[in-house]
Amino acid sequence: FDISQGGADGAVARRLDNLGAASVLFYREPIEMVAAEGAWMVAKDGTRYLDFYNNVPSVGHSHPKVVEAVTRQIGTLNTNMRYLVPVVDDYLEALKAKLPDPLSNVVLTCSGSEANDLAMRVARRATGGQGFIVTETAYHGNTSLVTEASPSALKRGGLPDYVVSVPAPGHAAYGSDIAGGFKAAVEAAMAELEHRGLKVAAFMADSIFSSDGIFADPPGFLRPAVEAVQARGGLYIADEVQPGFARSGTAFWGFERHGIAPDIVTMGKPMGNGFPMAGMAARPAHLAAFCEDVGYFNTFGGNPVAAAAGLAVLRVIEEEGLQEHARIVGAHLKAGLEEVAAGAPRVAEIRGSGLFVGVDLCETDAPDRPDAGFTLRVIDAMRESGVLIGAAGRYGATLKVRPPLCLSIEEADRFIAAFDKAVRI
Ligand code: PMP
Numbered sequence: 001f002d003i004s005q006g007g008a009d010g011a012v013a014r015r016l017d018n019l020g021a022a023s024v025l026f027y028r029e030p031i032e033m034v035a036a037e038g039a040w041m042v043a044k045d046g047t048r049y050l051d052f053y054n055n056v057p058s059v060g061h062s063h064p065k066v067v068e069a070v071t072r073q074i075g076t077l078n079t080n081m082r083y084l085v086p087v088v089d090d091y092l093e094a095l096k097a098k099l100p101d102p103l104s105n106v107v108l109t110c111s112g113s114e115a116n117d118l119a120m121r122v123a124r125r126a127t128g129g130q131g132f133i134v135t136e137t138a139y140h141g142n143t144s145l146v147t148e149a150s151p152s153a154l155k156r157g158g159l160p161d162y163v164v165s166v167p168a169p170g171h172a173a174y175g176s177d178i179a180g181g182f183k184a185a186v187e188a189a190m191a192e193l194e195h196r197g198l199k200v201a202a203f204m205a206d207s208i209f210s211s212d213g214i215f216a217d218p219p220g221f222l223r224p225a226v227e228a229v230q231a232r233g234g235l236y237i238a239d240e241v242q243p244g245f246a247r248s249g250t251a252f253w254g255f256e257r258h259g260i261a262p263d264i265v266t267m268g269k270p271m272g273n274g275f276p277m278a279g280m281a282a283r284p285a286h287l288a289a290f291c292e293d294v295g296y297f298n299t300f301g302g303n304p305v306a307a308a309a310g311l312a313v314l315r316v317i318e319e320e321g322l323q324e325h326a327r328i329v330g331a332h333l334k335a336g337l338e339e340v341a342a343g344a345p346r347v348a349e350i351r352g353s354g355l356f357v358g359v360d361l362c363e364t365d366a367p368d369r370p371d372a373g374f375t376l377r378v379i380d381a382m383r384e385s386g387v388l389i390g391a392a393g394r395y396g397a398t399l400k401v402r403p404p405l406c407l408s409i410e411e412a413d414r415f416i417a418a419f420d421k422a423v424r425i
Contacts, residue, residue: 249354
């Protein structure tokens with residue numbers, strides 16, 4: 001959003017003055033928030049917004065059990081990983097119980113970017129390769145290395161030599177055979193790397209393809225591509241920052257929907273429900289080889305407060321049955337949106353799994369002509385109806401529907417009604 005077009009006064013001017021060009025405020029007229037609870041955020045003027053653009057407070061904004069765990073731990077002890085503090089190992093064991101067996105070492109970090117940066121370096125060390133394959137509108141983070149493997153972050157210039165991108169796994173690029181087409185594209189990318197004198201270190205993908213525009217179906221389509229990379233000695237880095245922690249409804253991790261065995265798993269955003277934490281799970285041998293060369297220490301990564309937050313999140317997902325809840329409410333939401341789409345000439349396609357849905361918007365009766373301008377108008381109109389929503393995808397014309405997992409059927413219905421009104425403008 002280009003906030004320079006909006007009235008840059010008061011709080012907006014202050015933010016611009018403080019952050020300069022790195023300011024990332026939403027909306028031409030940004031909102032000042034004062035509180036949040038469940039799926040709702042409250043603005044300074046008292047307006048309550050239904051939050052559909054925030055998968056960090058995944059078990060619900062200000063969830064009392066997470067708040068309680070964090071408060072108790074920070075009032076007791078917070079320190080780095082150089083001491084034995086049982087809550088950290090309790091957390092690591094609870095997390096590992098969710099991961100495939102071979103990935104039995106977990107390094108905790110503070111952001112998804114750090115986790116992916118480490119994963120890419122571990123992959124290079126493990127394979128002796130230098131090259132990476134990503135999707136064409138992927139975002140994996142903000143460190144120097146990860147930015148270079150994040151096409152959506154690169155505003156100028158192309159990818160470096162060691163990164164090759166493939167089109168996102170949708171019908172537009174691969175027709176009806178997404179699994180076969182995507183595998184062929186990944187194989188061509190490996191051939192391109194070899195042509196450049198580079199061996200593949202890893203194929204890195206977020207299995208819900210969040211910034212590419214949400215591509216979830218058919219489950220399993222990723223498997224042939226991943227196996228082709230692994231057959232050539234490359235690794236698969238499953239970036240679970242977006243699909244992980246039960247969001248897809250049918251599985252705890254996104255990669256599980258595809259029946260694949262990742263070599264490295266990275267995670268972040270929903271992990272601490274807002275407390276900044278992230279992590280990378282790898283095979284002990286891969287991590288050991290990496291640590292022989294450079295070692296790894298992260299001052300705040302895995303601190304006891306983060307561990308307490310993470311443990312509370314895992315418990316809440318379990319106790320409140322949030323994975324199954326995401327499946328049920330997500331199916332209801334998708335069905336409702338599809339019903340609206342049937343009578344809305346500017347809705348091209350709806351995709352997704354659980355509480356992660358993408359809605360392509362287009363020119364009237366022209367599903368192959370994405371319309372970013374219309375998408376912005378829909379986003380603004382939905383705000384007027386009290387719903388926060390953002391866009392993603394190659395053309396910026398895909399609504400990224402991603403509410404907290406505690407969303408109720410009534411809240412889903414509110415969203416559907418606001419969407420129905422907005423796409424008719
Ligand atoms: N991977 C994916 C798929 C992401 O969406 C993001 C953040 N949007 C990251 C990695 C980076 O995470 P962080 O912002 O915590 O560094």
